[in-house]
Amino acid sequence: MFKAVDKNKIFDSNKKYSENLNKDYDYFCQKVSKLNIDIKYIEEKISNLDLALPSWGLGTGGTRFGRFPGFGEPRNIFEKVEDCGVVNDLVGITSSISPHFPWDNVDDYKALKDHATNFGIKFDVVNSNSFQDQINQKYSYKFGSLTNSDKSIRQQAIELNLECIEKGKILGSKGLTVWIADGGNFPGQQNFSRSLSHYVDSMKKIYKSLPADWKILLEHKPYEPSFYSTVINDWGTSYVCAKELGEKAMCLVDLGHHLPNTNIEMIVSRLIDLKKLGGFHFNDSKYGDDDLDTGSINPYELFLIFNELVDAFHQKKISNISYMIDQSHNVTDPIESLIQSSNEIITAYVKSILVDQKILAELQKKNDIIGANLLLKEAFNTDVSGLIKKIRYENNNAIEPIYTYRELNYKKEKSKIRIQDKKNKPGIV
Numbered sequence: 001m002f003k004a005v006d007k008n009k010i011f012d013s014n015k016k017y018s019e020n021l022n023k024d025y026d027y028f029c030q031k032v033s034k035l036n037i038d039i040k041y042i043e044e045k046i047s048n049l050d051l052a053l054p055s056w057g058l059g060t061g062g063t064r065f066g067r068f069p070g071f072g073e074p075r076n077i078f079e080k081v082e083d084c085g086v087v088n089d090l091v092g093i094t095s096s097i098s099p100h101f102p103w104d105n106v107d108d109y110k111a112l113k114d115h116a117t118n119f120g121i122k123f124d125v126v127n128s129n130s131f132q133d134q135i136n137q138k139y140s141y142k143f144g145s146l147t148n149s150d151k152s153i154r155q156q157a158i159e160l161n162l163e164c165i166e167k168g169k170i171l172g173s174k175g176l177t178v179w180i181a182d183g184g185n186f187p188g189q190q191n192f193s194r195s196l197s198h199y200v201d202s203m204k205k206i207y208k209s210l211p212a213d214w215k216i217l218l219e220h221k222p223y224e225p226s227f228y229s230t231v232i233n234d235w236g237t238s239y240v241c242a243k244e245l246g247e248k249a250m251c252l253v254d255l256g257h258h259l260p261n262t263n264i265e266m267i268v269s270r271l272i273d274l275k276k277l278g279g280f281h282f283n284d285s286k287y288g289d290d291d292l293d294t295g296s297i298n299p300y301e302l303f304l305i306f307n308e309l310v311d312a313f314h315q316k317k318i319s320n321i322s323y324m325i326d327q328s329h330n331v332t333d334p335i336e337s338l339i340q341s342s343n344e345i346i347t348a349y350v351k352s353i354l355v356d357q358k359i360l361a362e363l364q365k366k367n368d369i370i371g372a373n374l375l376l377k378e379a380f381n382t383d384v385s386g387l388i389k390k391i392r393y394e395n396n397n398a399i400e401p402i403y404t405y406r407e408l409n410y411k412k413e414k415s416k417i418r419i420q421d422k423k424n425k426p427g428i429v
């Protein structure tokens with residue numbers, strides 16, 4: 001197997017940053033020694049963390065006002081896989097890619113799978129795009145897809161999802177994520193009840209074709225692109241639909257798909273108890289579905305979400321959760337943003353493991369509010385970078401992945417081969 005990054009280059013780069021490695025690690029060990037947690041336990045826990053990278057997040061995204069492509073960016077799914085290989089070689093916790101169809105359509109899916117294997121990359125859940133019309137598409141999704149009032153259009157959207165499943169089967173995926181843009185911009189435009197019932201009927205047809213070992217993830221979002229009403233507008237609606245569909249249907253929580261100030265960690269807890277938490281789309285936001293880098297605005301929220309997950313893991317309430325990054329990188333090199341986000345996620349996860357859930361439960365029982373708050377803050381404020389860097393070093397990944405990546409001049413090298421289409425394309429790639 002060949003890897004995206006020459007191992008020797010990582011090795012050489014690591015030499016520069018290894019000086020403080022043991023000091024930082026020792027500091028972490030000292031901090032943790034005061035807690036009732038074995039470091040080996042933490043290492044074992046985080047070794048199972050695997051984050052899927054979004055195929056659409058490897059290129060520079062855009063806004064409705066325009067797009068400013070970066071040099072050397074990938075032009076197709078094969079090149080995106082290669083870039084995922086770079087991220088994973090550096091951080092070691094992102095060994096899969098989540099493709100989006102028809103954006104990532106190819107002629108030969110077996111060849112794509114083999115190509116990915118060469119870079120140590122697997123295929124995570126597949127995504128269907130029924131929020132955009134494609135060239136030569138028979139019917140338009142302008143007024144909705146799976147919930148459209150026109151049966152032929154609903155059928156076309158169903159078939160798109162069935163095709164996604166077939167492609168995913170060849171790629172080795174084990175799930176399908178469905179997010180629809182369906183909704184209305186004006187009161188009276190859409191019958192709320194009828195459109196939801198169309199959604200359930202359409203999803204039932206897709207669900208029937210789901211392989212036995214697959215899951216289907218339902219993604220909710222309160223608004224955008226529809227600004228008055230959205231069919232799958234919140235986690236409750238998503239839950240009811242998942243429940244109606246059956247065991248393989250689960251809810252996906254995209255952090256940006258909530259109104260400002262929503263208590264997302266509580267939604268996570270609710271879905272855990274209802275046995276319907278299936279996965280995440282990690283990102284961050286200030287105002288809406290901003291798709292900013294994970295942890296860039298509110299790392300405490302990310303920590304609190306993981307705190308709920310760790311508690312649920314302890315109690316064996318959850319398994320098979322899909323973790324995916326879903327961001328749009330408009331002004332940064334997507335590779336750097338994805339490295340940074342993966343680091344924020346593992347950091348939040350490690351910190352949440354430091355919370356002693358038993359002590360927290362005792363404090364809650366005694367109504368010691370400040371005590372409980374302190375316990376969370378102490379974990380959150382612990383510098384866990386020493387452990388994370390040490391693990392990366394021991395696994396032949398980069399101690400300082402962003403700096404090592406910059407030393408590689410990867411995009412500069414790629415720009416010689418990846419000749420870009422000069423057309424000024426709007427929006428996301």
Ligand SMILES: [Mn+2]
Nearest residue numbers: 219254281326
């Ligand atoms: Mn999403």
